[in-house]
Amino acid sequence: MSDIVNEDDGTGGTSDNNNREYGGTVAENDAVIKNKPGPVSQPGVEAHINLRTASNSRSEFHSHPSGTSTDQDRTSTGSTSKVGGSTTNNSYQSDGPSKDDIKNVGDRTGYVFSMSNKTVFIYNNQGVTATLPMSKFAKYK
Amino acid sequence: MIRLLLISYLLIPGFKLLAQDYHADKYLKLIRTGVFNKIFINRQPMPIDKFRVVARVALETIDNDTVEVPGLSRAEIEIYRTLINNLTVIDTTSWRDSELITCVIVPGESHVNVEYAISKFKPEGKEDVKFYKQMVDRFNRGSYTDKWIYTFSRPIIDETGNYAVLTDTSELNMFGCFFYKWNGYAWKEMLNISTRN
Numbered sequence: 188m189s190d191i192v193n194e195d196d197g198t199g200g201t202s203d204n205n206n207r208e209y210g211g212t213v214a215e216n217d218a219v220i221k222n223k224p225g226p227v228s229q230p231g232v233e234a235h236i237n238l239r240t241a242s243n244s245r246s247e248f249h250s251h252p253s254g255t256s257t258d259q260d261r262t263s264t265g266s267t268s269k270v271g272g273s274t275t276n277n278s279y280q281s282d283g284p285s286k287d288d289i290k291n292v293g294d295r296t297g298y299v300f301s302m303s304n305k306t307v308f309i310y311n312n313q314g315v316t317a318t319l320p321m322s323k324f325a326k327y328k
Numbered sequence: 329m330i331r332l333l334l335i336s337y338l339l340i341p342g343f344k345l346l347a348q349d350y351h352a353d354k355y356l357k358l359i360r361t362g363v364f365n366k367i368f369i370n371r372q373p374m375p376i377d378k379f380r381v382v383a384r385v386a387l388e389t390i391d392n393d394t395v396e397v398p399g400l401s402r403a404e405i406e407i408y409r410t411l412i413n414n415l416t417v418i419d420t421t422s423w424r425d426s427e428l429i430t431c432v433i434v435p436g437e438s439h440v441n442v443e444y445a446i447s448k449f450k451p452e453g454k455e456d457v458k459f460y461k462q463m464v465d466r467f468n469r470g471s472y473t474d475k476w477i478y479t480f481s482r483p484i485i486d487e488t489g490n491y492a493v494l495t496d497t498s499e500l501n502m503f504g505c506f507f508y509k510w511n512g513y514a515w516k517e518m519l520n521i522s523t524r525n
Contacts, residue, residue: 210524220395235502235525239389242518243398249524286476287502290364291522312364 188213189324191221192250192300199253199303203227208236210249220244228252240295248298251282283308283315351489354510356427358483361515362494362506365430366449367478368440368467369423374481374495376418382481382495383412386505386521400509400518408493408507411486419482432464434477439468483508496522 192209199205208225225236234252282301289297292312299308305321363369374382387409390397397405423433425448432445445464451457478498485492492508492515504522508515 208524214398223389223392233525235523237385237389237521238524239393240520241398241400242516247524285525287498287522288524290367290478291504291520291524293517293520 188219188248188298188300189321191219192248192302194224195250195252195254195302197253197302197305199255201255205302206234206252206254208234208249208252210236210238210247212238212240212244213246213248214241215243215245228254238291240293244295246296246298247292248300249288250300250302253302282306283318284310289314354489354515355483355485358485358492358494358508358515359427360429361517362483362492362508363428363431363480363496364478367431368434368476369428369431370477370479371422371433371435372479373420373423374418374479374497375420376415378479378497379418379481379484379495380412380415382497382503382505383493385503386495386507387412389521390519397519399516400507404491404509407486407491411484411491411493415484418484421482423480440464 228234502523507519
């Protein structure tokens with residue numbers, strides 16, 4: 188996972204690599220499957236990625252870019268998961284998983300890598316269950 | 329002979345009713361599996377043109393992918409493709425509370441009644457009630473784009489009754505396309521192509 192999301196080097200700016208989302212899935216046999224990266228986001232337009240999960244996917248992950256578009260509040264919940272998202276990031280992407288992230292994770296475990304502050308958010312369909320620094324996240328390189 | 333005819337005459341309608349119940353139950357199971365819990369749902373299901381757009385993006389994603397789909401053969405993927413491509417009509421009957429027992433059904437842009445929403449979300453304690461009340465209040469005060477309403481399609485099911493597709497969209501053109509297969513007693517999500525942001 189880390190190797191895939193690290194295509195965004197976390198330094199922000201306007202480079203294509205730092206303004207798109209990377210992600211994939213982890214199968215039951217621990218195989219990490221990289222998905223096609225999301226499109227390069229334009230200033231003011233939220234970055235996204237279309238993830239493809241199958242019946243044998245037990246985890247999914249994606250990054251939130253370190254790029255320098257403006258912020259958007261995503262703490263209000265459309266799903267009712269009690270998720271406390273950040274509102275003060277200098278990126279358009281907030282730190283944690285979005286409402287769509289939480290809704291679509293289903294019964295899998297989700298990982299969001301916030302590339303601007305190098306934090307991993309672990310979540311399920313109820314919300315965030317843990318956060319930790321990326322440097323401590325050794326699982327599934 | 330007459331007795332046999334009489335027995336058939338009496339039994340066949342009963343079998344038909346059982347079959348109808350079975351299909352209705354299966355349909356309801358699909359909806360409850362596919363439509364997510366505890367969210368605001370547009371009362372009007374997705375129209376066919378939007379369904380086509382979402383489903384075809386999902387098909388393109390499958391086509392561009394080099395990885396096999398576990399649990400689905402190529403022939404089965406073709407079943408889904410045929411189902412999507414040959415679709416000419418989609419059921420747009422408004423969602424009913426009896427179908428979506430844990431979702432708040434929102435009629436267009438109108439406000440949501442707090443008591444109604446609380447009754448659907450089924451809070452587990454005072455803290456939950458407070459949380460949901462605040463959430464509904466935020467929803468009612470917010471502009472349309474703040475409301476974050478999901479629009480789900482009613483499912484389309486193939487003629488064997490074993491393969492189904494359901495789609496949704498939310499604000500900012502986020503979408504999901506979900507491929508289900510009936511395993512004899514439940515619907516299993518075989519493939520999920522949806523936006524993360």
